[in-house]
Amino acid sequence: MFPEQLNVPLGKWVxxxxxxxxxxxxxxxEAFADSLLTILVALxxxxxxxxxxxxxxxxxxxxxxxxxxxKLVAGLVIAMFAIGTLGLWxxxxxxxxxxxxxxxxxxxxxxxxGIAMAMSNRLRAIMLPVLDTMQTMPSFVYLIPALMLxxxxxxPAILATVxxxxxPVIRLTDLGIRLVDPEVLExxxxxxxxxxxxxxxxxxPLALPNIMAGINQTTMMSISMVVIASMIGARGLGEQVLMxxxxxxxxxxxxxxxAIVLLAxxxxxxxxxxxxxxxxxxxxxxxx
Amino acid sequence: MSYIEIRNIFxxxxxxxxxxxxxxxxxxxxxxxxxxxGNTVGLHDVSLSIxxxxxxxxxxxxGSGKSTLIRHLNRxxxxxxxxxxxxxxxxxxxxxPTLNAFRRKRLxxxxxxxxxLPHRNVMNNVAYGLEIQGTDRKTRExxxxxxIDRVGLAGYEAKFPDQLSGGxxxxxxxARALATDPEVLLMDEAFSALDPLIRSDxxxxxxxxxxxxxxxxxxxxxxxxxALKIGxxxxxxxDGKLIQVGRPxxxxxxxxxxxxxxxxxxxxxxxxxxxRSIMEPVKPASGAxxxxxxxxxxxxxRLEDILPVALGSDTAITVTGHDNHPIGTIGxxxxxxxxxxxxxx
Numbered sequence: 001m002f003p004e005q006l007n008v009p010l011g012k013w014v015x016x017x018x019x020x021x022x023x024x025x026x027x028x029x030e031a032f033a034d035s036l037l038t039i040l041v042a043l044x045x046x047x048x049x050x051x052x053x054x055x056x057x058x059x060x061x062x063x064x065x066x067x068x069x070x071k072l073v074a075g076l077v078i079a080m081f082a083i084g085t086l087g088l089w090x091x092x093x094x095x096x097x098x099x100x101x102x103x104x105x106x107x108x109x110x111x112x113x114g115i116a117m118a119m120s121n122r123l124r125a126i127m128l129p130v131l132d133t134m135q136t137m138p139s140f141v142y143l144i145p146a147l148m149l150x151x152x153x154x155x156p157a158i159l160a161t162v163x164x165x166x167x168p169v170i171r172l173t174d175l176g177i178r179l180v181d182p183e184v185l186e187x188x189x190x191x192x193x194x195x196x197x198x199x200x201x202x203x204x205p206l207a208l209p210n211i212m213a214g215i216n217q218t219t220m221m222s223i224s225m226v227v228i229a230s231m232i233g234a235r236g237l238g239e240q241v242l243m244x245x246x247x248x249x250x251x252x253x254x255x256x257x258x259a260i261v262l263l264a265x266x267x268x269x270x271x272x273x274x275x276x277x278x279x280x281x282x283x284x285x286x287x288x
Numbered sequence: 289m290s291y292i293e294i295r296n297i298f299x300x301x302x303x304x305x306x307x308x309x310x311x312x313x314x315x316x317x318x319x320x321x322x323x324x325x326g327n328t329v330g331l332h333d334v335s336l337s338i339x340x341x342x343x344x345x346x347x348x349x350x351g352s353g354k355s356t357l358i359r360h361l362n363r364x365x366x367x368x369x370x371x372x373x374x375x376x377x378x379x380x381x382x383x384x385p386t387l388n389a390f391r392r393k394r395l396x397x398x399x400x401x402x403x404x405l406p407h408r409n410v411m412n413n414v415a416y417g418l419e420i421q422g423t424d425r426k427t428r429e430x431x432x433x434x435x436i437d438r439v440g441l442a443g444y445e446a447k448f449p450d451q452l453s454g455g456x457x458x459x460x461x462x463a464r465a466l467a468t469d470p471e472v473l474l475m476d477e478a479f480s481a482l483d484p485l486i487r488s489d490x491x492x493x494x495x496x497x498x499x500x501x502x503x504x505x506x507x508x509x510x511x512x513x514x515a516l517k518i519g520x521x522x523x524x525x526x527d528g529k530l531i532q533v534g535r536p537x538x539x540x541x542x543x544x545x546x547x548x549x550x551x552x553x554x555x556x557x558x559x560x561x562x563x564r565s566i567m568e569p570v571k572p573a574s575g576a577x578x579x580x581x582x583x584x585x586x587x588x589x590r591l592e593d594i595l596p597v598a599l600g601s602d603t604a605i606t607v608t609g610h611d612n613h614p615i616g617t618i619g620x621x622x623x624x625x626x627x628x629x630x631x632x633x
Contacts, residue, residue, distance in 0.1 A: 187403030190362055191417040191468070192392030194385075205407045 018145050033155040036101070040154055044097035052089055056080055059266065066273035076269055079262045088237060088259040095226050095236035095263065098154065102161035102222040107215055110166045114173025115199070124174065131167040139164055139228050147232060157234035165221040172214030176207025209279040216271030223264045237263070289376060290337035291504060292361065292472070297334045297370035299356055302327030305368045318527045330356040331367070332528040343498060343505040345519030347512060353528040354508045358476050361506060362395050363387055392421045396465030400477035402457045404449040410436060410460050411445040417468035435463035439493070455486035475507045479514065491518055512551050516540070516560045524548055537565040557627055558592030566591065566626040567607045567616030584608050587615060591626055598623055
């Protein structure tokens with residue numbers, strides 16, 4: 001038996017810290033939550049309000065823009081159509097809105113953090129264990145403080161999703177920038193390029209294929225969070241799975257599961273097509 | 289004072305440069321310092337003067353510090369101790385914006401593995417330096433076109449680096465460095481990654497360009513033949529120390545030590561040595577009498593071109609100076625001495 005005198009009251013400290021946050025910064029968190037919620041609700045209304053065929057056309061247009069491949073366009077449109085035939089169109093649009101907001105937030109936070117990590121070895125040494133923690137810590141653990149700070153609903157769901165899904169885009173931005181050929185960097189320095197000119201003119205364009213791969217992974221991970229997010233009140237496909245569990249309705253759970261997979265496939269293929277396109281810019285005229 | 293002055297440069301790589309610097313200044317050598325302190329001495333008390341308009345070659349094997357040295361000239365690397373100045377301007381005291389302005393206006397650099405921007409086509413690679421300077425699109429594309437044409441790549445403007453051969457990529461590298469019309473061209477093993485025939489072509493091309501442009505060129509190589517071919521003067525580095533500086537013929541005829549001599553042993557002397565260095569000088573008093581005018585060569589004729597003349601003559605042949613007056617003679621003895629590697633032992 002481990003001696004009780006050596007117990008560290010970490011749990012108590014964390015509780016005190018969260019209480020302190022709620023008491024002192026409660027209003028700030030609320031304001032942040034409100035603005036996030038406004039964006040999410042607007043997007044959700046747009047997606048749910050738009051006619052289903054318009055969404056299909058938009059998916060087709062995006063896929064065509066990314067891949068210039070008719071077969072892929074047809075395949076992804078059929079996949080989206082299949083979600084509709086399962087009777088889950090409206091819930092899929094709710095999930096889609098949640099996913100878009102969570103992914104955008106992850107990218108907006110993740111890319112600059114990745115850039116900073118690539119610039120500073122010290123920051124990288126600090127961030128790597130933090131990222132590991134973000135990815136391995138069971139999501140329920142940080143759902144508790146998120147609930148305390150933001151209440152039940154969509155906002156804590158988004159934040160939990162961002163914590164889980166942001167690490168890939170951070171890691172791959174860092175990696176992509178670090179993989180840029182040092183001689184190319186030396187060349188641009190030797191021509192007197194400033195740090196800003198090097199970052200935007202050389203490092204980011206050359207890291208783009210890796211950053212795109214990171215965004216793709218982040219998207220996939222945020223889709224995979226929808227079931228957990230539904231437990232704290234986010235609506236959508238995850239809610240349907242949760243209902244299937246609660247009512248032991250295997251069929252309903254299966255339908256929702258298939259819809260989640262289809263949604264994931266659609267956005268994975270689109271993300272990959274953009275990733276390939278960013279790699280191709282170095283020999284764009286090959287035309288494939 | 290020379291155009292580029294490098295004064296007592298030390299460069300120490302490692303955890304504790306100050307301690308290592310003290311040891312280096314006290315005369316310890318590279319291995320001793322590495323064993324004692326764990327620091328690597330990159331450059332050990334190197335001083336060089338490079339004149340405006342000359343092609344100055346720094347020669348050394350890998351690990352000799354030659355690439356480190358050239359990076360001090362545009363401060364891609366800062367020295368541990370020492371001074372570097374261009375035209376009297378101390379570049380080590382420049383702050384970042386001044387340094388960037390200096391690099392933009394006055395320096396161009398060519399890299400061993402080309403260092404081309406893989407996401408830009410030939411046109412935009414060559415125009416890169418001007419773009420960094422903020423030149424407008426039309427002006428920089430006009431200048432880039434001129435240099436692309438000049439290095440023989442007209443028609444390839446829209447190609448990307450990965451679509452070109454090594455030789456063509458390095459032509460892009462050269463055009464890019466020249467497009468900003470820099471005073472100084474830094475070339476870091478620029479031709480070392482190329483096939484022998486392409487390398488020789490590029491050397492000729494560079495010499496042709498230099499004959500018109502009169503840039504100050506600092507050229508790094510590990511190949512003595514290349515150094516002797518293109519260099520007006522050559523510096524030889526070993527283990528971060530400067531061993532010898534001199535004209536190609538001085539290096540070949542009077543190697544400073546066994547190390548340099550080992551290098552020069554396999555050199556094609558016929559291509560390096562010229563009449564003036566191997567002749568027996570005329571004594572000032574003897575005047576112009578008794579010289580063969582049928583068998584004469586100019587003072588700067590290469591040994592390989594002297595040989596046929598000498599073989600066609602029974603007596604010693606005449607060497608003439610700037611004004612066609614005889615300044616010396618070359619007989620069989622001088623030729624044999626020049627061709628013999630051990631003539632100076």
